[in-house]
Amino acid sequence: SFELTQPPSVSVSPGQTATITCSGDRLGDKFATWYQQKPGQSPVLVIYQDWKRPSGISERFSGSNSGNTATLTISGTQSMDEADFHCQAWDGTSVVFGGGTKLTVL
Amino acid sequence: QITLKESGPTLVKPTQTLTLTCTFSGFSLGTRAEAVGWIRQSPGKALEWLALIYWDDDQRYNPSLRSRLAITKDSSKDQVVLTMTNLAPVDTATYFCAHRAREPSARLYYFDYWGQGTLVTVSS
Numbered sequence: 001s002f003e004l005t006q007p008p009s010v011s012v013s014p015g016q017t018a019t020i021t022c023s024g025d026r027l028g029d030k031f032a033t034w035y036q037q038k039p040g041q042s043p044v045l046v047i048y049q050d051w052k053r054p055s056g057i058s059e060r061f062s063g064s065n066s067g068n069t070a071t072l073t074i075s076g077t078q079s080m081d082e083a084d085f086h087c088q089a090w091d092g093t094s095v096v097f098g099g100g101t102k103l104t105v106l
Numbered sequence: 107q108i109t110l111k112e113s114g115p116t117l118v119k120p121t122q123t124l125t126l127t128c129t130f131s132g133f134s135l136g137t138r139a140e141a142v143g144w145i146r147q148s149p150g151k152a153l154e155w156l157a158l159i160y161w162d163d164d165q166r167y168n169p170s171l172r173s174r175l176a177i178t179k180d181s182s183k184d185q186v187v188l189t190m191t192n193l194a195p196v197d198t199a200t201y202f203c204a205h206r207a208r209e210p211s212a213r214l215y216y217f218d219y220w221g222q223g224t225l226v227t228v229s230s
Contacts, residue, residue, distance in 0.1 A: 031213055031215070031216075033216035035217075042220040042221065042222055042223055043217075044220075045218050048207070048214075048218075086152065086153050088217075089215075090213060090214075090215030093166065093169075094166070094168060094169065095143065095145075095168075096155070097152055097153040097154065097155060098152065099152045100153070
């Protein structure tokens, strides 16, 4: 079955760029989605179709997807960005989520 | 504006059946290409997709849970119901319903609106 793998945690200093990866077999042939989830809240869509941002999402969030890896990049990271980030894809028959990455802004 | 809200029991005993209702507004499940899904999240764990139902009543399920799940819709009430049988403590989780974004491509699958979630605890 198709699986998505994320690092459990990523740390970044304020103002720096955070990079969160999501790996899966030939993920680049599918579309990657990213959600941000803060404690006690529902997930919020931040990137869809690999790189598109929904209305209202900061331009500091960007995405890419190629080969076996999708990447979420957060530039100029702020304390408000601290959250869990989940990648997701559709494998043709099922919705698949990654294990989630906790982003800590130190 | 699309909104979704989950409702159902907060405490269920092992072996019992769980029934959750998602009541939504801002779209109609009678409209072509609309779909609603259920996703759960055990405490401190990852999101896990459970099921999805389309406007035409087509249903999709997580293969690992397929035998325990049933998803139905009532378009006249703007509701989607998820039933899960034979509950166990490992099913303790927050259950979310979410709106699948309407996209022309069948390969584009993502959820653009989520409910607030409802915590279900399985314990005797």
